[in-house]
Amino acid sequence: MDSVWEAVAVLLAGVAAGTINAVVGSGTLVTFPTLLACGLPPVLANVSNNIGLVPGSLSAAVGYRRELAGQRQRVLRLGSASLLGAAVGAVLLLVLPSSAFDDVVPALIALGVLLVVFGPLLQRRVAARAAARGGRGEHGVWWVWPAVLGTGVYGGYFGAAQGVLLLAILGIGVDDDLQRLNGAKNVLAFVANGVAAVVFLFAAHVDWVVVALIAAGSVIGGQLGSVIGKRLPPLVFRTVIVVVGVVAIVALLV
Template sequence: MTWWHAVVIFIAGLWAGTINTVVGSGTLVTFPVLVALGYSPLTATTSNAIGLAPGTVSGAIGYRQELKGYWPEVVKLAVASFFGAICGTILLLSLPKDAFETVVPALVGLAVVLVIVQPRVAAWVAKRREENGKVHKIGPLLLFLIFLIGIYGGYFTAAQGVMMVAVMGMLMSESLQRLNGVKNALSAVVNIVAGTIYAFIAPVSWPVVALLAVGSTIGGQLGAKIGRKLSPKVLRGVIVVVGVAAMVQLLLK
């Protein structure tokens, strides 16, 4: 790894950590960067999951005020994310490598679409809460959907946070800021579980992991403190452009 590769990966991790805390989908920054630098899609995915895990934890800590008094509910949802992430990692490691590389462009495309519609999801969640003050308890349907998202996150992490906010917004009446805090906590669970499994039995680039971990941890704190002041349109614009570029690159390989 050259020094400028290291700088690019660190900056990508920093930006991804910030984006993950505020919007989600930081993987759509780091994944294409790693692929562009010559790493295989599988190694990029596994190294990315491990490297961004500290950033998701950092972001969750940054949102601790929004989660104050709400941790019992977070734990219930985290159990579903935990088992979903295990299933997702097993799926990634069980399927042939060619199968993953074939489906990755479609997954990136799906993630880009989710990022584009994220503002509508956020507006819908906010409107629903204003119209319905009733607090819905966490039920089997929500737990099942969070489990499914955990499977997706364990397999390919991009835009899992957007999915989480969407389903929680449909089935819960909490504020958008609290939902974002829950999203960060659940994303941390998925990344830690997937990253731990990958660390032992999957191809991983540890220099990449180290650079992403440091960058994303700093980014997670930046996202929690100043992320709300950044223009969401700018953040989403960067994610969409990078995601589309990654999809094109993967299709042309």
Template sequence: MDVLDATAVLAAGVAAGGINAIVGSGSLITFPTLVALGYPPVLSNVSNNVGLVSGNISGAYGYRRELGGQRQRLLRLGSASLLGSIIGGLLLLTLPPEAFDIIVPGLILIALVLVVVQPRMQAWLKARRAEDSAHRPDGGLMLWVGVLATGVYGGYFGAAQGIVLIALLGIALDDDLQVLNGVKNAMAAIVNGTAALLFTVMWLLGRTEINWLAVLLIAVGSTIGGLLGARLGRRIPPLVLRGVIVAVGVAAIVQLLTN
């Protein structure tokens, strides 16, 4: 990796950290960047996951005020995120690389659709909360199962898992959207952190590969981006942000299908 490539990965990390704190689809920036630089898709995905953990943590830290009083909720839902992430990470490491090449373009396409429809989804959730006066502090079994499934997705690939999480939380819980966004950031940190730990153990056992320079660059960039995203990201025009994500995601699909 030369200086220009390293700069591109660092910049992608900053963008991904900020996007994850606000929207939750930052992997659609960093993963395609690594693939475009010539790294194999599975190696790119594993290295990207490990590198983004610090950004997830910094994004959750940026929402620390909103997370006050959320301990019981995070413990309950976090257990689903942790278990789902382990399952998804094991699927990534045990399924043949050819399966990843086939599955991931479809996952990216689904993620892009979620990015595009997010405004309408949020408006629907807001209207639903206004009509529903029932307070559900933990969301019940259906939310736990939904978070578990999202954790599997996040452990396997994870782009736009934050959008899925905020939708699930908004449907099942009667709470302020900013509080739910803070919970979403904390749960995404659990998913990525658990998968990163699994991947690191497997790397030590010689079962997978990790590009540690890419991890370091993404980690530094996403940590900065996560803090900036939590503080300043709401000032970015949503249409511009979604346009960038969609453009990068489409480029990733093209790159993967033409390799």
């Protein structure tokens, strides 16, 4: 960080990201553009951001511990998919040329924004379809595991809106209350972020000042999101994410 103000901005972005991740997902759409604005190269920003958000993911999972009751087998089964996928995604980030990452980031952010915008509509439609089919079972339909695997690859590579995508998958394929699924989502996101972070620790350059700032902020945000997020409509969060995402896309393209 070149100034105190940049450090404060990254810390606050970490708080916002931790809160958003606990409630909706897509906190990376706040922290990643903030790091780019502070002058970090895209790959370094992504790696440092991923590691910094791991404690926040754990904080959010702990905050949803009541909703996780009775989901041990489900989380273990789907967690294996997140683990494998994230390892693949993290390796892809490291082996592909930096130019490839630069080119794909705007598309990934655009995908995240679209998922944030259309996520609630998608969840309502698939819930109605599932009810017509008579339920989806404790562990979900057959394609849930490979879909979580694919989301893990995405999470290990970049991860913006990973939580929204996971919620959409779980909402479509698993018959359970959305708040309980959100608790499972937080654990799966923590697994994906944690695995990718381990890979990055051994194979990538890391800005530890950024990691510390985002980690501190995201832990606070994870608790805030788990306490107040269950009671607040996500519209405000979604609006902020969309605005930040669009600004990031424009900045990257220009």
